[in-house]
Amino acid sequence: MINRRVVLRSRPAHVPEPDNFEVVECPLPEPGEGEMLVRNLFFSMEPAIRARLDDRMTYMPPIGLGEPIQSPTVGRVVRSNHSGYEEGAILFGFNDWQDYVTVSEDTLLLDRVSAEEGVPLSHYIGALGGSGTTAYVGLHDVGGIQAGETVVVSAAAGAVGSVAGQIARLRGCRVVGLVGSAEKASVVTDKLGFDVAIDYRATPDLAAAVAEACPDGVDLYFDNVGGATLDAMLLNMTTYGRIVACGMMAGYNQQDRPPGIFNLWEIVARQLRMEGFLLPTYTDSIPKALEELHAWLRSGDLVVLENVTHGIHRAPEAFSHLMAGSTIGKTLLALDADEGTMPSVATLEQQIS
């Protein structure tokens, strides 16, 4: 049985290129006592990975050259030395990008997926995984969202933004999405039900465009990008407005100086609260988040957009696309599915066994 992994070959200078990565063969790991051998089914592709490709500490250590990339994954137990996890169990966890990995109860984010009929397993690393729960706790626990507010979401067609905007809509807010292409603008208004979309690349003065779309100001800004977009938003917040700092995509690809912010005086003048967060801080809120996200998915109120690439050999390309900002919805890699079809639980079980 061949095992393969995606490793870091060289550190990207700006936007990662497929050449920065390499897919190499590696030994099939042997599960020790209390461990399980897991066949990875999906890798989550997420901008947070980018920070670890630079050679400096952020909230996680950098990934070394030759070391495997890591992210949340969904996989299936194929051999178990742990009485609590039977073969066939579907597990969520933070794992190396390999065909097969060993997993224990110490694995970061380890959770058993109670796969629901009709819900693609891929959703469990997207709308029903870190992306969806991040959007939920960001709006509720950090942002204190209230019905009737004006909410702006940046990277609105992205994995987190697309869910955040829909939650805000479902909470009775007016929702404006900031996106980077006309196609994304159509998607967020036509498919996701945002009230307005602004394509910042086609807008000479973003601050003015937001002011036009939000004449009474913005109560809550869910920020995935930072940079010039954040600067424009600072000029549009209401008094006591809240900025939920979820990500700063605008700086991720820049090895040297990230983009400057010049309008922070507005934090004082408008008495704004800007708060950053990482999902693990809000672990206690996740069950409630998942309950609501599941319910919205069942009722059809929540539309899930996924951008799936098939085959581990294409992981470098898929991640590079994501970081170039050209994807819509949750970007993920399916390891075992047939080309072009979304795997159902049943198909995956067959393929693995």
Place this chain on the structure above:
Amino acid sequence: MINRRVVLRSRPAHVPEPDNFEVVECPLPEPGEGEMLVRNLFFSMEPAIRARLDDRMTYMPPIGLGEPIQSPTVGRVVRSNHSGYEEGAILFGFNDWQDYVTVSEDTLLLDRVSAEEGVPLSHYIGALGGSGTTAYVGLHDVGGIQAGETVVVSAAAGAVGSVAGQIARLRGCRVVGLVGSAEKASVVTDKLGFDVAIDYRATPDLAAAVAEACPDGVDLYFDNVGGATLDAMLLNMTTYGRIVACGMMAGYNQQDRPPGIFNLWEIVARQLRMEGFLLPTYTDSIPKALEELHAWLRSGDLVVLENVTHGIHRAPEAFSHLMAGSTIGKTLLALDADEGTMPSVATLEQQIS
């Protein structure tokens, strides 16, 4: 009886110069029904005035050319058409910089000063006025200060910073002050009891100097300056650290682009909360703040530093000095005091009557 006022003559390009102002004679106002004629005794000199000298709206409208400068003042009622305010009453309020003004119950911040034996009236626009209460509510209501924390205060020798640092010390925190001269550094450690002072002008790498002074990180940063200092502090905050955004002095003198901030990614990575505030939002907390500030003043735990200039004709010079960053403690202008002596309540009463 001559009345004089300080008006804006031209808009400063950077640091205000005395020539940007003019002291002109003006009619003595006649108090209408329900109004009082007030002899101003002290003008508060504060950086917030600077924002209104530029021709753009912030949280207050700009001051027009030829119009009087305004700030908190302390004055004495010399004629009253309001049954609730007798002649001789000492009033705090937000007034024009004039010898005499008319005041009504609608005057912004209007409050009666219950002058306490031995407390100079000047304190009521400083440590017992907006500066002290701003420091208090910033640390408590906005910053959630806790005993045992590490607190850093910028512009630590200034009106607000000097009180903020002392309150933090009295709350049982380790306190580091950031200042702009060796003299200020001595003052905050030797006179005000800060644990450490860092002269940022004499420090090639402020972030490294703060890291050395605060090896376990900074829990609470009380920021009066913004700019490069804020940028350095972002690299030193603990996880869940709080930044109280009280002022952004670094940008006040710059008509064009304020200094850029490049390290906002730390807001996400360290899960920081940065919150701006203005005192009127916390009106309900002011009585409690004043009670504690008074008590600390009486016990000698709170040292008040004042930088007093005498004579309305010297107001332009005093304000320019403040904005050049060269003053220590609360900067204020005394209108009627003899040169060089701090007026007691009794002296002032005599001078006015």
